[in-house]
Amino acid sequence: xxxxxxxxxxxxxxxxxxxxxxxxxxxxxxxxxxxxxxxxxxxxxxxxxxxxxxxxxxxxxxxxxxxxxxxxxxxxxxxxxxxxxxxxxxxxxxxxxxxxxxxxxxxxxxxxxxxxxxxxxxxxxxxxxxxxxxxxxxxxxxxxxxxxxxxxxxxxxxxxxxxxxxxxxxxxxxxxxxxxxxxxxxxxxxxxxxxxxxxxxxxxxxxxxxxxxxxxxxxxxxxxxxxxxxxxxxxxxxxxxxxxxxxxxxxxxxxxxxxxxxxxxxxxxxxxxxxxxxxxxxxxxxxxxxxxxxxxxxxxxxxxxxxxxxxxxxxxxxxxxxxxxxxxxxxxxxxxxxxxxxxxxxxxxxxxxxxxxxxxxxxxxxxxxxxxxxxxxxxxxxxxxxxxxxxxxxxxxxxxxxxxxxxxxxxxxxxxxxxxxxxxxxxxxxxxxxxxxxxxxxxxx
Numbered sequence: 319x320x321x322x323x324x325x326x327x328x329x330x331x332x333x334x335x336x337x338x339x340x341x342x343x344x345x346x347x348x349x350x351x352x353x354x355x356x357x358x359x360x361x362x363x364x365x366x367x368x369x370x371x372x373x374x375x376x377x378x379x380x381x382x383x384x385x386x387x388x389x390x391x392x393x394x395x396x397x398x399x400x401x402x403x404x405x406x407x408x409x410x411x412x413x414x415x416x417x418x419x420x421x422x423x424x425x426x427x428x429x430x431x432x433x434x435x436x437x438x439x440x441x442x443x444x445x446x447x448x449x450x451x452x453x454x455x456x457x458x459x460x461x462x463x464x465x466x467x468x469x470x471x472x473x474x475x476x477x478x479x480x481x482x483x484x485x486x487x488x489x490x491x492x493x494x495x496x497x498x499x500x501x502x503x504x505x506x507x508x509x510x511x512x513x514x515x516x517x518x519x520x521x522x523x524x525x526x527x528x529x530x531x532x533x534x535x536x537x538x539x540x541x542x543x544x545x546x547x548x549x550x551x552x553x554x555x556x557x558x559x560x561x562x563x564x565x566x567x568x569x570x571x572x573x574x575x576x577x578x579x580x581x582x583x584x585x586x587x588x589x590x591x592x593x594x595x596x597x598x599x600x601x602x603x604x605x606x607x608x609x610x611x612x613x614x615x616x617x618x619x620x621x622x623x624x625x626x627x628x629x630x631x632x633x634x635x636x637x638x639x640x641x642x643x644x645x646x647x648x649x650x651x652x653x654x655x656x657x658x659x660x661x662x663x664x665x666x667x668x669x670x671x672x673x674x675x676x677x678x679x680x681x682x683x684x685x686x687x688x689x690x691x692x693x694x695x696x697x698x699x700x701x702x703x704x705x706x707x708x709x710x711x712x713x714x715x716x717x718x719x720x721x722x723x724x725x726x727x728x729x730x731x732x733x734x735x736x737x738x739x740x741x742x743x744x745x746x747x748x749x750x751x752x753x754x755x756x757x758x759x760x761x762x763x
Contacts, residue, residue, distance in 0.1 A: 320752065321387050322395045329399065332516070333367040334360075340513040350417075358413045359507065363517065365406035366500045369493050370524030372399040376490075377527050378537040378633070388635035389576075390759040400489075404469045407462045407496075414459075447502040458499035465492050478612060483586035490528040497521050497528075537578070537630050542568045546625045547602065551618055554684035557652070558617050559593075561604045564629055570596045571603070573660035574638060574758075577631030579605065581621065585613060587630060591655035591732075595663035603629075606686065608652035636732065636758050643728050644671050646721060648712065648741065650678040650733025654690065656758065657732070661693040674700040674721055678712055678733065681705070712737065714744025725749050732758040 337360055338346070345352045375382065375396040378389065386392045447454070471477055471485045500521065508514060530536055544562035551558055560579075571577075571592055578587035594604040609615045636656050638645065649657050654677060675694060679687055682703040694701035702720075704712045718724050729745065731738045738757045746752060 322391050322398065325386060325395050326398055326402070329368060329371050330364070330402070333364055336516050337363050337513045340507075340511045354413060354417055358410065359504075361406050361410035361413055362500065362503070363513065365403045365410055366496055366524075367517070367520055368399045368403040368406065369496065370520035370527075372396050372403065373490070373493055373524040373527030373531070375399070375527075376536060377530050378540070380540070383633065384635070388758075389633040390636075394759050400469065400472070404465060407465060411459065411462050447505050450502060451506075454499045454502035457495060458503070461492055461495045461499065465489075465496070468492060487531060490531040493524060493528045497525055540630050540633075542629045542631075544568075544603070544627055544629045546621060546623055546627060549618060549621050549623070552606075552685050554681055555606075555686040556609050557686060558607045558609060558614065559604060560607060560617070560621070561594075561602055562627060562629070563601050564603055566601075568601065568603075568629070569632070570598060571632035572596075572637055573663045574636030574656040575632040575634040576656075577603075577605075577629050577633065580628035580630070581617070581625075587628065588613070589633075591634075591652070591659075592632065593655040593658045595659055606652065606655045606658065634758075636730070636756070638730060640728065642671055644723060644726055645673045646717060646724065646727045646729045647673065647675040648678075648717075648729065648731045648733065648738075649676070650737055653732035653734075653758070654686070655732075657730075658686075658690060658693075661690065661697055661699065664697040664699070666696050672700070672723075672727075673698075674702065676702050676704055676712055676717070678704045678706070678737070680707065682708075712741065714741045714748070717741065717745065718748060727754065729755045731756065735759075 341356060345356050347353075375392055378392070383389050383392050386395060468485055468489055472482065472489075477485075500517070504514070504517060509518060530538075542565050544564040546560065546562050548561040549558065573595055574591075576589055576591040578589050580587040590605045590607055592603055593606040594602065596603075607614055607617065609617075638660050647657050647660075657675060657677075675690075677687065677690065681687070682705050687703065691701055693699075710716075717729075721727065724745070729741075729750070731741065742755050742757065745755060
């Protein structure tokens with residue numbers, strides 16, 4: 319989470335500092351006309367700047383993923399940049415309309431927000447797009463309304479993934495319209511300035527990202543094909559186990575990584591953790607998919623052996639490092655999949671380091687849980703099940719009590735966000751270094 323906060327702060331600070339140092343001294347006053355103009359352009363630049371960075375992130379560039387520590391954090395940053403952009407766009411809209419409303423209803427004199435005659439500043443350059451300036455303003459206003467609607471759709475958790483996938487792609491069109499609005503309106507400020515140079519770079523990269531999204535080339539360098547070889551239902555675990563043989567272009571994967579699977583173009587690509595260790599001879603990869611929604615519930619009837627599916631990846635940095643350190647693993651629900659892959663990759667000898675695996679489940683005797691238990695016994699991993707109907711919820715206090723050397727351990731967590739936050743805060747409060755707690759933020763919306 320620290321990387322996400324730091325990255326967001328860097329984007330916000332860079333846009334803010336570069337903008338304010340570009341203004342003329344007369345526009346850095348608290349005169350109503352100067353304050354309105356500076357805030358109007360500032361809020362607009364924050365909005366389109368953050369949307370631009372969001373569009374760059376949407377391309378799923380591996381270099382940025384590595385920098386942020388995984389695609390899960392990459393998408394979390396994308397989400398918060400989007401929310402911040404919407405808030406800034408609403409502020410921009412209000413700053414534009416509110417002064418007119420105040421003057422119209424007699425709360426302030428009509429010329430309160432009018433630039434005094436003879437004042438020439440950063441905002442008062444020749445306008446090369448004066449002929450279409452009015453059109454660009456109207457377009458920007460209506461596009462902001464559409465942006466708000468699409469943002470609400472994106473945040474609505476009950477919206478089916480296929481609908482989210484379709485509506486969210488419209489964000490690329492919204493961005494292109496707002497980029498046009500920004501270019502026309504920003505031209506009056508002038509591009510030969512620090513903020514002008516920065517906006518040229520961001521808008522150019524953002525437009526490329528939007529076009530890549532619209533033509534369906536997101537992550538195209540990591541797209542592969544695979545043939546389904548086995549589909550097995552685990553009724554007790556409420557899971558579907560899917561095996562596929564990937565083509566020769568698949569580079570291999572590390573335990574803890576995930577991939578986007580596309581079973582049909584209509585449904586779009588869904589992210590799932592890879593639950594198998596990599597074997598270059600069999601080229602088999604597996605996924606344990608929780609039956610949570612309409613799409614996953616119908617997978618067994620919709621999939622056929624021999625079917626070719628799209629696989630994009632591998633992504634993620636849930637890498638169980640440092641591997642020579644004692645570790646505590648915590649999994650809840652479908653969060654068991656990265657640990658299942660890691661268990662398969664461990665050598666069948668006593669581990670040089672201690673590993674204690676806590677698995678939070680509803681039933682301690684299912685096919686998948688028994689498989690994990692057998693793997694833990696073979697690999698020398700201490701295994702503890704926390705059964706929801708029999709035991710109290712797992713807490714940091716219990717982990718500290720049952721692991722005497724917990725302060726030296728690296729904790730790897732994948733499961734419900736609330737449980738992860740509770741355990742993390744308890745351990746950090748009692749002395750665990752923040753860099754020793756690793757959590758998969760496996761939420762792509």
